[in-house]
Amino acid sequence: RKEVEQDPGPFNVPEGATVAFNCTYSNSASQSFFWYRQDCRKEPKLLMSVYSSGNEDGRFTAQLNRASQYISLLIRDSKLSDSATYLCVVNAPMDSSYKLIFGSGTRLLVRP
Amino acid sequence: NAGVTQTPKFQVLKTGQSMTLQCAQDMNHNSMYWYRQDPGMGLRLIYYSASEGTTDKGEVPNGYNVSRLNKREFSLRLESAAPSQTSVYFCASSELAGRTDTQYFGPGTRLTVL
Numbered sequence: 001r002k003e004v005e006q007d008p009g010p011f012n013v014p015e016g017a018t019v020a021f022n023c024t025y026s027n028s029a030s031q032s033f034f035w036y037r038q039d040c041r042k043e044p045k046l047l048m049s050v051y052s053s054g055n056e057d058g059r060f061t062a063q064l065n066r067a068s069q070y071i072s073l074l075i076r077d078s079k080l081s082d083s084a085t086y087l088c089v090v091n092a093p094m095d096s097s098y099k100l101i102f103g104s105g106t107r108l109l110v111r112p
Numbered sequence: 113n114a115g116v117t118q119t120p121k122f123q124v125l126k127t128g129q130s131m132t133l134q135c136a137q138d139m140n141h142n143s144m145y146w147y148r149q150d151p152g153m154g155l156r157l158i159y160y161s162a163s164e165g166t167t168d169k170g171e172v173p174n175g176y177n178v179s180r181l182n183k184r185e186f187s188l189r190l191e192s193a194a195p196s197q198t199s200v201y202f203c204a205s206s207e208l209a210g211r212t213d214t215q216y217f218g219p220g221t222r223l224t225v226l
Binding site for chain 1: 155170202216219220
């Protein structure tokens with residue numbers, strides 16, 4: 001079983017739509033959670049951290065359910081520029097520090 | 113402020129050849145990382161350096177070596193390249209290898225081993 005699982009998609013939605021991505025993780029010791037965005041043939045970039053109480057950044061809302069080990073990302077009013085792959089990322093203890101574990105990503109296509 | 117830079121951007125090797133991927137960051141970060149990304153898989157950690165002078169193995173270290181040359185630079189060496197090492201390699205850095213630290217990535221090196 002993968003440590004971080006995501007639906008690979010693609011999710012194909014029209015501009016203005018609301019779309020949600022889910023992610024599950026297996027390591028109950030994970031303490032920090034993130035969504036990264038990766039454009040085609042580019043490097044991953046941090047989109048937002050995910051906090052226990054849920055958090056919002058403009059059109060983006062992230063939720064965490066520790067009991068179910070489940071993270072979500074909601075994008076409202078989708079823009080063409082939102083087309084990308086969204087990586088669910090969790091941390092896990094590694095030696096005396098932490099490592100990041102990346103999901104394989106969910107691809108989003110926003111059409112005109 | 114260039115962030116994280118990597119060279120080369122592209123490379124084609126023959127099986128058995130060696131090469132070094134270079135990475136540098138100008139953000140005064142303490143921790144640096146090397147990942148590989150393969151289709152359908154998440155980024156996987158090859159090696160990391162929590163601080164200058166230290167390096168440690170990640171999930172997939174076999175076939176690779178690293179050098180933390182100084183605080184800015186972290187190189188990845190393939191001593192005898194194999195087709196299984198065909199991948200996109202990303203270098204990243206963070207202020208610390210801490211629980212909540214954001215990692216910043218370089219643009220990647222696309223390596224093909226024939």
